[in-house]
Amino acid sequence: MRRICWLWRVVVLLVILTDLCSAATYDVAIVSGVVYDGSGRAPYRGDIGIKGDRIVALGTLAGDAERVIDAQGLAVAPGFINMLSWAGDYLLVDGRSQSDIRQGVTLEVMGEGTSMGPLNDAMKREIAATRGDLNFQIEWTTLGEYLEYMARRGVSTNIASFVGAATVRAHVLGYDDVRATPEQLQQMRALVGQAMREGAVGVSSALIYAPGSYANTEELIALAREASAHDGMYISHIRSEGNGLLDALDELTAIARAANVRTELYHMKVAGQANWPKLGAMIAKIEQARAEGLAVTANMYTYTAGATGLDAAMPPWVQAGGYSAWAKRLKDPEIRKRVLREMTTPTDEWENLMLLAGSPENVLLVGFKNDELKPLTGKTLAEIARLRGTSPAETAMDLVIEDDSEVGTIYFLMSEENVKRQIALPWVSFCSDSGSLAPEGVFLKSNVHPRAYGSFARLLGKYVRQEKVIGLAEAVRRLTSQPAENLRLDRRGRLREGYYADVVVFDPETIIDRATFAKPHQYATGMKHVFVNGTQVLRDGEHTGATPGRVVRGPGWARRNDSKNGNKKRAKRAGHSEKIPLILDADTANEIDDLYAIVRALLEPKFDVKGLTSAQWRHHLSPEETAIESQKLNEDILRLMGLTAIPHPMGSEMIMGKPWGGYEPRNSPATEFIIKTARAMPKGQRLSVACLGAVTNLASAVKLAPDIIPRIRCYTMSCQFDPQKKIWNKDEFNCRRDLNAANYLFNTKGLELHIMTATTSRDLRFELDVVKAKLLSKGDVWDYLARRWMTFSPNSKTWIFWDLALIEAMVRPELAKEETFLAPPENTQRLIHVYTDIDQEAMEADWWRVVKEAQDK
Numbered sequence: 001m002r003r004i005c006w007l008w009r010v011v012v013l014l015v016i017l018t019d020l021c022s023a024a025t026y027d028v029a030i031v032s033g034v035v036y037d038g039s040g041r042a043p044y045r046g047d048i049g050i051k052g053d054r055i056v057a058l059g060t061l062a063g064d065a066e067r068v069i070d071a072q073g074l075a076v077a078p079g080f081i082n083m084l085s086w087a088g089d090y091l092l093v094d095g096r097s098q099s100d101i102r103q104g105v106t107l108e109v110m111g112e113g114t115s116m117g118p119l120n121d122a123m124k125r126e127i128a129a130t131r132g133d134l135n136f137q138i139e140w141t142t143l144g145e146y147l148e149y150m151a152r153r154g155v156s157t158n159i160a161s162f163v164g165a166a167t168v169r170a171h172v173l174g175y176d177d178v179r180a181t182p183e184q185l186q187q188m189r190a191l192v193g194q195a196m197r198e199g200a201v202g203v204s205s206a207l208i209y210a211p212g213s214y215a216n217t218e219e220l221i222a223l224a225r226e227a228s229a230h231d232g233m234y235i236s237h238i239r240s241e242g243n244g245l246l247d248a249l250d251e252l253t254a255i256a257r258a259a260n261v262r263t264e265l266y267h268m269k270v271a272g273q274a275n276w277p278k279l280g281a282m283i284a285k286i287e288q289a290r291a292e293g294l295a296v297t298a299n300m301y302t303y304t305a306g307a308t309g310l311d312a313a314m315p316p317w318v319q320a321g322g323y324s325a326w327a328k329r330l331k332d333p334e335i336r337k338r339v340l341r342e343m344t345t346p347t348d349e350w351e352n353l354m355l356l357a358g359s360p361e362n363v364l365l366v367g368f369k370n371d372e373l374k375p376l377t378g379k380t381l382a383e384i385a386r387l388r389g390t391s392p393a394e395t396a397m398d399l400v401i402e403d404d405s406e407v408g409t410i411y412f413l414m415s416e417e418n419v420k421r422q423i424a425l426p427w428v429s430f431c432s433d434s435g436s437l438a439p440e441g442v443f444l445k446s447n448v449h450p451r452a453y454g455s456f457a458r459l460l461g462k463y464v465r466q467e468k469v470i471g472l473a474e475a476v477r478r479l480t481s482q483p484a485e486n487l488r489l490d491r492r493g494r495l496r497e498g499y500y501a502d503v504v505v506f507d508p509e510t511i512i513d514r515a516t517f518a519k520p521h522q523y524a525t526g527m528k529h530v531f532v533n534g535t536q537v538l539r540d541g542e543h544t545g546a547t548p549g550r551v552v553r554g555p556g557w558a559r560r561n562d563s564k565n566g567n568k569k570r571a572k573r574a575g576h577s578e579k580i581p582l583i584l585d586a587d588t589a590n591e592i593d594d595l596y597a598i599v600r601a602l603l604e605p606k607f608d609v610k611g612l613t614s615a616q617w618r619h620h621l622s623p624e625e626t627a628i629e630s631q632k633l634n635e636d637i638l639r640l641m642g643l644t645a646i647p648h649p650m651g652s653e654m655i656m657g658k659p660w661g662g663y664e665p666r667n668s669p670a671t672e673f674i675i676k677t678a679r680a681m682p683k684g685q686r687l688s689v690a691c692l693g694a695v696t697n698l699a700s701a702v703k704l705a706p707d708i709i710p711r712i713r714c715y716t717m718s719c720q721f722d723p724q725k726k727i728w729n730k731d732e733f734n735c736r737r738d739l740n741a742a743n744y745l746f747n748t749k750g751l752e753l754h755i756m757t758a759t760t761s762r763d764l765r766f767e768l769d770v771v772k773a774k775l776l777s778k779g780d781v782w783d784y785l786a787r788r789w790m791t792f793s794p795n796s797k798t799w800i801f802w803d804l805a806l807i808e809a810m811v812r813p814e815l816a817k818e819e820t821f822l823a824p825p826e827n828t829q830r831l832i833h834v835y836t837d838i839d840q841e842a843m844e845a846d847w848w849r850v851v852k853e854a855q856d857k
Contacts, residue, residue, distance in 0.1 A: 024063070024064050024065050024066045025049065025051075025061075025062075025063025025064055025065065026049040026050060026051055026056065026057070026061065026063060026064070026065040026066070027050055027051050027052065027065065027066050027067065027534065028049075028050040028065060028066065028067050028068075028069065028501075028531070028534070028536070029047060029048070029049050029050075029061055029065035029067070029068045029069070030047060030048040030050070030069045030071050030076055030503065030505060030529075031047040031061065031068060031069070031070060031071060032045065032047065032070060032071055032072045033045070033046070033047070033048070033071030033072070033074050033075065033076035033505060034071075034073075034074065034075050034076065034508075035048065035058070035076045035077075035495060036075055036076065036077040036472065036473055036476040036495075037058075037077075037078070037494055037495040037496070038077065038078040038476060038477055038480040038481040038484075038493055038494040038495060039477060039481060039494065039817075039837075039839060040473050040474050040476075040477035040481075041473065042473060043075070043472075043473060046058060046059050046060065047059065047060060047061040048061075048076060048495060048503065049061050049063070049065065050501040050503070050531065050534050051534075052501075052534055053500055053501055053533040053534040053535075053548075054497075054498060054499065054500060054501055054534065055495060055496060055497055055498070055499050055500075055501050055503070056497060056498075057497065058495060058496070058497060069505065069529060071505050071529075073507070074505050074506060074507055074508075074528060075472065075476075075505070075506055075507070075508045076495070076503065076504070076505050077104070077476045077479075077480065077495070077503070077504050077506075078106075078476070078480040078481070078492075078493055078494055078495050078499075078502060078503065078504070079104060079105070079106025079107065079480070079492075079502030079503060079504050079530065079531075079532065080103070080104045080105045080106060080107075080430075080456055080479040080480060080504065081105070081106075081107045081109065081429070081479065081480060081483040081484060081487075081492075081493065082100060082105045082107065082108050082109060082430075082431055082432050082436075082456075083109050083264075083299040083429050083430065083431040083483050084109065084112055084266055084267060084299055084301075084431035084432070084433045085100070085105075085108035085109055085110050085431065085432060085433075085434070085435075085436065086110065086112070086432075086433065086434055086435045087100065087108040087110060087157070087159075087435050087436035088108075088110045088116055088146075088150070088159075088161075089131065089134045089136070089435065090134065090435040090436055090437045090443070091108075091150060091155050091157075091159070091436065092134070092136040092150065092153070093134050093135070093136060093442060094437070094438060094441075094443075095150075095153055095154045095155040095156060095547050095549075096156050096438065096543055096545070096547070097155060097156045097157045097436040097549075098436065098437065098438040098523070098543060099435075099436050099437050099438065099452050099453045099523065099524075100157060100432065100436040100456075101156050101157060101436075101530055101537055101538055101543060102523045102524055102527055102538065102541070102543070103453075103454070103455070103456040103457045103524050103527060104456060104457075104479075104504035104506060104527050104530060105157060105432075105436070105456060106157055106158055106502040106504070106530065106531075106532050107157060107158040107159070107160060107492065107502070107552055108157050108158070108159050108160070108436065109160045109161065109162070109201065109431075109483070109487070110159065110160070110161040110162070111161040111162035111163065111164050111200075111204050112162075112164070112204055112206050112235075112237060112266055112433070113164050113165065113166045113167075113204055113205055113206025113207075113209060113212045113237060114164035114166050114167045114206070114212070115143055115146075115161055115162060115163050115164035115167045115195075115200075115204070116140070116143065116146040116161070117140060117141060117142045117143030117144070117145060117146045117163075117167070117195070118141065118142050118143060118163075118167065118168070118171055118191050118194065118195065119138070119140070119141055119142075119167075119171070120141075120171055122174070123167070123170055123171065124138045126175075126322055126323070129323070129404075130323060130404075130405055130406075132367070132369040132405060132446075133369065133442050133445045133446065134442065135442075142194065142195070142198060143161060143163055143195045143198055143199075143200055144195070144198025144199055145198075146161075147159055147160075147161060147198075147199065147551040148551060150551075151549060151550055151551050154547030154549075155547055155549035156532060156537045156543070156546060156547050156548070156549055157436070157532060157549045158492075158502070158532060158533070158549045158550050158551070158552045159549060159550075159551055159552065160199075160201050160487070160489075160551070160552040160553070160554070161200060161201070162200055162201055162202050162203060162204035162233075162235060163191075163192055163195035163196070163200040163202075163203050163204070163227075164203075164204055164205075164206075164212075165203055165204060165205040165212060165215060165219075165220060165223050166205070166206060166209070166211050166212030166215075168188045168191045168192055168195075168203075168223065169188065169211055169212065169214070169215060169219075170211055171188075171191060172184050172187045172188050172191070173211075174211075174321075174322075175210065175211045175320065175321050175322040175325070176211070176214075176320050176321055177210070177211070177214040177316070177317065177320045178214070179216070179219075180219055185219060185222055188219075188222070188223060189222055189223060189225075189226045192223050192226040192227060193226050193229070193230065196226070196227060196229075196230035196232050196554065196556035196557075197230065197556055197557065198553075198557070199551060199552075199553030199554055199556075199557040200227075200232065200553075200554055200556070201232060201233060201487045201488075201489075201553075201554035202227045202232035202233030202234060202235055202261075202262075202487075202554065203223050203224060203226070203227040203232065203233075203234055203235075204234075204235045204236065204266075205220055205223075205234075205235075205236045205237065206236070206237035206266070207236065207237060207238060207239040207248070208237065208239060208240070208241075208312060208316075208350070208351040209237075209308075209311060209312070209316075210311070210316045210319035210320060211320070213239070213316045213350070214316070214320075217251055217254065217255065220234075220236075220255050221254075221255050221258045221259050224255050224256075224258075224259035224261045224263075225258075225259040225260070225261070227259075227261060227556075228259050228260055228261035228262075229556075230554070230555065230556025231488060231554075231555040231556055231605070232261075232262075232554055232555065232556050233261065233262045233263065233264060233486065233487060234255060234256065234259060234261045234262070234263050234264075235263070235264040235265075235266060236252055236255075236263070236264075236265065236266060237266040237267065238251065238252050238265065238266075239251060239351070240348070240351050241269050241270065241271040241351070241413075242270070242271040242272040242275050242351060242353075242356045242413075243272070243274075243275060243346075243347075243348045243351075243356075244348045244351075245270060245271075245275060245278050245282060246278060246281055246282065246285065249265075249282060249285050249286070250285070252265060252296070253285070253286075253289045253294060253296060256289065256294045256295070256296055257294060257856075260853055260856050260857070262295040262297075262486065263294065263295065263296050263297075264296070264297045264298060264299065264486065265286070265296070265297070265298035265299070266298075266299065266431075266433075267299060267300055267301055267306070267431060267433050268282075268298040268299065268300045268422055268428060269300065269306065269413065269414050269418070269422075270282060270414065270415075270418055271306070271351075271353070271356045271411075271413040271414060272355075272356035272357075272358070272413060273358055273415070275356075276414075276415045276417075276418055279418045279421060279422070283421075283425065286298065286427070290427065292852075293774075293848055293849065293851075293852030294852070295486075295849055296427075297427045297428070297429065297482075297486055298422075298425070298427065298428045298429075299428065299429045299430060299431045299483070300419075300422050300423070300428055300429075300430060300431065301430065301431055301432060301433050301434075301451045301455045302419065302423070302430070302451070302455050302458045302459050302462070302463060303414075303419070303449070303450070303451050303455070303458075304412060304413070304414040304415065304416055304419060305364075305410050305411060305412040305413060305414070305449065305517070306353070306410070306411050306413055306414075306433070306449075307366070307408070307409065307410045307411070307433070307434065307448075307449035307451070308353070308406075308409060308411070309367075309405075309406030309407055309408060309409050310396045310399060310400050310406055310407045310409050311326075311400075311406040312351065312352075312353040312354075312409070312411070313343060313352060313353055313354035313363070313393075313396055313409075314339060314342075314343060314396070314397075314400075315339065315342045315343070315350050315352075316350055318330070318335065318339050323404075323405070323406070326400070327400060327401050327404070330397045330400060330401055331401060336394075336397060339393075339397060340391075340393050340394060340397075343355075343393040343396070344393055353409075353411045353413065354381070354392070354393070354396070354411070356411070356413055357411045357412055357413055358412075359382065360380060360381040360382035360385060360392035361380050361381075361382045362380070362411065362412040362413075363380060363381035363382070363392075363409060363410070363411055363412075364378070364379075364380055364381075364409065364410040364411075364412075364517065365377065365378075365379055365380070365381060365384065365399070365407060365408070365409055366378065366408045366409065366410055366446060366447035366448060366449070366520075367405075367407065367408020367409075367446040367447065367448070368399075368403050368405075368407060368408070368446065369403050369404055369405040370402060370403045370404060370405075372402075373399070373402060373403055374445065374446075377446060377447050378447055378518070381395060381396060381409075384399070408446060408447075408448075410449055410517065420463065420467070420469050423459070423463050423469045423470060424469055424470055426474075426478075427482075428478065429478050429479070429482050429483040429486070430455065430456060430459055430478060430479055431455065432451050432452060432455040432456070433449075433451060433455075434448060434449055434451050434452035434455070435448065435452055436452065437452060439521035439522065439523070443521070444521060447520050447521075448520050448521070449517075449520065450513065450515035450516055450517055450520040450522075451515075452515070452520065453513065453514070453515035453520060453521065453522055453523060453524060454513025454514065454515045454524050455513075456479065456524075457511050457512055457513040457524030457525075457526065457527070458512070458513040458524075459475060459479075460472070460475060460506070460508065460511045460526075461510075461511050461512035461513060461524075461526065462512070462513070463475075464508075465508060465509070465511075472508055480493045480494065481493040481494050481814065484814065485812075485814055485815075485842065487554065488554065488555040489552055489554075490552075491813075491814075492552065493814065494814060496814075496817060496818075497818070497819065497820070498818075500533055500534075501531050501533060501534035502531065502532055502533065503529075503530075503531040504527065504529070504530050504531075505527075505528045505529040505530075506526050506527045506528055507526045507528060508526075510525065510526040511524070511525070511526025511527060512524065512525060512526055525541070527541065528540060528541055532546075532548045532549055533548045533549070533550060534548070535548035579606060579607065579608035580606055580607050580608065580688055580810075581608045581610050581677075581681065581685065581686075581687050581688065582601065582607045582608065582609050582610060582687075582688045582689075582690060583609075583610050583611045583612075583613060583673070583674060583677060583687065583688070583689045583690070584597075584598055584601055584609065584611070584612045584613070584690050584692065585613045585614075585615055585651065585670065585674075585689060585690065585691045585692065585693075585695075585697050585698055586598060586612065586613070586614065586615060586630060586634065586691075586692040586693055586803075587614070587615040587616060587617035587626065587627075587630050587692065587693030587694050587734075588614065588629075588630040588633040588634050588637075588692075588693075589617065589626055589629035589630040589632075589633055590617040590626075590630070590693055590733075591792075591799075591802075591803075592788055592789045592792055592793065592799050592801075593766075593799060593800070593801040593802055593803050593804050594630075594633075594692050594693065594803050595633065595637060595784075595785055595788055596766075596785060596801060596803075596804050596847070597692055597801070597803035597804040597806065597807045598612065598634070598637055598692070599637060599641070599781065599785065600804060600807045600808065600811070600847060600850060601690070601807050601810075601811075602637075602641055602643060602646075603850050603854055604807075604811050604850070606811065607811075609643075609646055610646075610647070610677050610687070611646060611647040611648065611649065611673055611677065612634050612637075612638065612646055612647075612648045613648065613649055613650070613651050613669075613670035613673060613674070613697055614627045614628075614630040614631040614634055614648070614649075614650045614651050614670065615627060615630060615651045615652075615670070615691070615692075615693050615694045615695075615696065615697055616630075616651065616652060616653050616654070616655070616694055616696065617630070617693050617694055617737065625653055626653065627650055627651050627652065627653045628650065628653075631648070631650045633788075634648055635648060636784065637781065637784070640780045640781040640784055641781050647673060649668075649669035649670045649672070649673045650668065650669055650670060651668045651669070651670035651671070651696070651697040652666035652667075652668040652670070652671070652696050652697060652700065654666050654696070655694070655696050655737070655738050655740060655741065656696045656699050656700055656703075656738070656740045656741040656744060657740035657741075658740075661740060662740060663699075663703060663740060663744050665699070665700035665703040665704050666696055666697075666700045667700065667704065668697060668700070670697040671697050671700045671701045671704065672701075674687075674689060674697065674698060674701040674708075674712075675701045675704065675705040675708055678701070678705075678708035678711045678712050679705070679707070679708060679711065681711050686710075686711055686712055686713050686752075687711060687712045687713070688712070688713045688715060688810070689712055689713070689714055689715065690715040690716075690806060690807065690810065691714070691715065691716040691717070691718075692717060692803040692806065692807075693717070693734050693803070694734060694737060694738035694741065695714075695716055695718070695734075695738055695741045695742055695745060696738055696741040698714060698716075698741070698745070699740075699741035699742075699744040699745050700741070702744070702745070702748055702751065703744065709748065709750050709751050710750060712751075712752070713752045713754065714745060714751060714752060714753045714754065715754045715755075715756070715806060715810060716734070716742075716745070716753070716754070716755055716756070716806075717734055717755075717756045717758070717761065717802050717803050717805075717806050718732060718734045718735045718742055718755055718756075718757070718758075719732050719735050719742075719755060719757050719758065719824075720732050720757055720758050720759045721755075721757040721759050721760075721821075721834060721836075722759070723819065723821070723834065723836040726821060726822070728824035728825075730742065730824070732757075732758045733758075743826075743827060746823045746824060746827035746828065746832070747823075747827050747828040748828075749828060749830055752833075753832045753833065754818070754832075754833040754834075754835070755832060755833070755834050755835065756802075756805055756806035756809060756816075756835045757834060757835065757836075758802060760805070760816075760835050760836055760837060760838055761800070761801075761802045761803075761805035761806065761835075761838065762800050762802070763805075763838060763840040764800065764801045764802070764804060764805040764808075764838060764840045764843055764844065765798050765799065765800055765801070765840070766798065766799055766801050766844065767797065767798050768789060768790070768796065768797050768798070768799070769797070771785070771786050771789060772786050772790070774848065774851065775851070778855050779855060782851070782855065804843070804847065805835075805838055805840075805843060806835075808838075808843040808846060808847070809835050809838065809843075811846075812842075812843070812846055815838060815839045815842045815843050815846065816835050816837065816838045816839070817835065817836050817837035817838070818833050818834065818835050818836070819833070819834055819836050820832070820833055820834070821834050
């Protein structure tokens with residue numbers, strides 16, 4: 001009996017081992033496609049391997065897959081991001097998000113001015129009374145609860161949201177046109193802060209609609225500052241897109257400046273024919289703000305008509321107090337006379353879309369709540385007025401009363417020429433400004449703007465393929481990585497190893513929108529396959545029924561846990577640990593860029609800089625004490641930044657080993673500090689050590705204390721490397737002058753090693769004239785950086801910022817491509833991580849953004 005049991009165990013073990021050996025390398029392999037990775041660079045023909053919810057391989061795949069998708073002749077790209085979506089209500093009715101999924105949208109960003117939290121009981125009653133045909137229960141209170149509720153119910157797209165400034169205002173002040181007291185404003189800020197910690201991507205405003213229009217600039221600055229404190233964005237439908245456009249834009253940039261916040265303009269447009277020539281001035285104002293260092297961007301939809309309600313044709317004062325108060329006022333004969341007069345009189349005091357449309361013939365009614373009014377769907381305001389024998393303004397007031405709603409309305413406002421000019425702007429992303437629905441069931445009870453079914457396909461079909469306004473690679477960038485980076489999303493928006501597998505496959509020769517204003521309920525065509533978090537949602541153009549969507553949270557997200565002593569600890573922010581412990585080991589006296597890299601790291605809130613150590617950098621036969629020279633510069637920077645409490649021990653003046661080889665360690669205060677700090681790391685947490693130059697201090701620490709190997713991550717700027725041919729070249733300054741230590745790190749098994757090669761980082765170049773213009777006379781540390789260049793190499797008009805590239809890649813991983821390769825053939829053959837590409841423009845922009853923020857504080 002014992003022998004039988006023993007034999008049975010052997011059989012079971014063999015079966016398990018056979019299963020493990022036969023397990024597929026990838027769940028899905030998308031092969032032979034034309035890959036647009038989201039960077040905006042030229043595409044390449046290649047494969048993508050997906051395992052679980054992540055992209056695990058790109059290029060030419062090795063290994064097998066459970067399922068293979070042949071993408072021959074098709075474009076493969078990251079999933080598209082809808083920067084202004086009204087999908088929320090629709091997804092509560094039908095989570096499949098059909099009209100957007102069939103265009104390649106994998107993330108819906110909601111919350112223009114209003115959001116589905118935080119709510120109080122009165123607000124819940126208001127939503128229930130005005131939701132129209134879309135019937136759903138409100139089973140949440142906060143914004144975070146709403147997003148989690150949606151994800152639990154099942155949605156096909158990922159979801160994210162801004163917290164609405166109008167929602168926060170209504171929560172504290174109600175719907176009246178009143179000013180907030182300091183105490184009330186503090187309550188509003190607290191609500192924004194709570195939403196940011198729950199994962200909101202920022203705070204939003206919509207300043208032509210009540211009650212959002214009642215907020216003054218000071219109120220908006222206060223709320224934007226709260227979002228900025230959590231690294232969020234301020235995004236706005238500005239007070240005017242028509243007569244008062246340029247003044248409204250000035251308010252937006254004033255808020256950006258005062259709140260020190262990334263800022264975006266919702267659905268960029270110039271409304272009203274008389275205003276169309278203002279687009280040039282609008283663009284100039286935004287680009288001037290960007291040149292000033294403000295992070296101002298915009299989004300847009302690809303149509304000449306907007307959609308909202310009849311509330312946008314009536315003065316804000318009549319809407320104070322919410323819908324019930326509004327409708328009651330419209331029934332008062334005296335008030336009606338005043339409203340009628342104001343609706344038909346041009347003004348710059350409020351945004352009258354009926355007049356901006358130019359004629360009631362350009363106002364299309366598409367969404368009625370009252371069944372008796374639904375036959376009017378698709379008719380213009382002029383047509384309905386003629387049928388009723390009343391003026392267009394009177395008809396609009398009557399319809400609002402009779403429908404018990406604001407009435408869904410399309411206004412034809414913009415010019416096609418301006419739409420094309422906006423699409424060409426590199427800082428503009430895209431949106432639908434609409435729901436995501438299907439041509440079935442309750443959704444057919446109303447018409448919608450065709451942008452609900454076609455905004456993204458229209459961009460790729462009409463404006464990219466047919467009219468060639470921009471190229472496909474650039475269009476993909478602005479549908480993917482640009483909005484992801486603006487929102488500071490974690491591992492979204494690019495096709496990269498380790499990123500979430502939001503992937504779309506489409507035919508660039510056939511993709512097109514089909515929805516029209518007369519027949520809007522028509523799907524776009526040309527999108528073949530869509531994956532959300534690794535799960536296929538669209539297969540051969542048909543929805544699979546899968547609902548793998550998740551909540552995508554902003555950088556302020558904090559998941560809190562109670563520790564044993566009752567203290568609450570911040571656990572995660574945007575997918576990162578609470579702080580990254582870091583030691584900077586720098587041969588600062590070697591060049592210019594080390595100082596800039598150090599300052600960038602010291603200013604980064606996600607870093608907990610444990611120490612700044614000094615390294616040697618001259619040849620072993622040189623008599624100079626180079627570590628001492630670096631030490632002086634490091635101490636200068638810490639002093640000028642008020643950070644002298646950060647430990648700054650000096651490193652070795654001697655290289656590891658001998659000039660002819662060997663691994664004799666060099667003990668020094670820096671080496672001892674690295675060992676001590678690594679050993680003090682809490683269980684499960686690693687210390688990052690970034691070597692901005694020679695690596696003797698780090699290599700010696702590893703040699704002297706091998707127990708720290710699993711406790712550290714090593715980042716170095718070293719070597720030249722050809723990723724295509726996989727050829728290493730150690731004839732690079734840092735590696736050549738400290739070759740023994742570099743080889744020791746390459747050879748150390750189990751050591752996590754990340755290398756920014758000189759081949760990659762040489763693309764990051766700064767210009768002296770720009771540095772002088774932005775740093776001189778801007779404060780002690782900024783003067784110091786500029787003058788370091790001017791004295792160290794006054795004749796160099798440009799400089800490669802090698803080390804800054806490494807720090808930027810650590811801070812903003814979405815700005816660098818990191819791949820895994822075998823170590824050089826003469827070293828121990830193990831896998832190491834190599835940065836093979838960077839977005840140098842975005843890195844330089846990020847540096848200046850951080851500088852501007854620091855200068856403004």
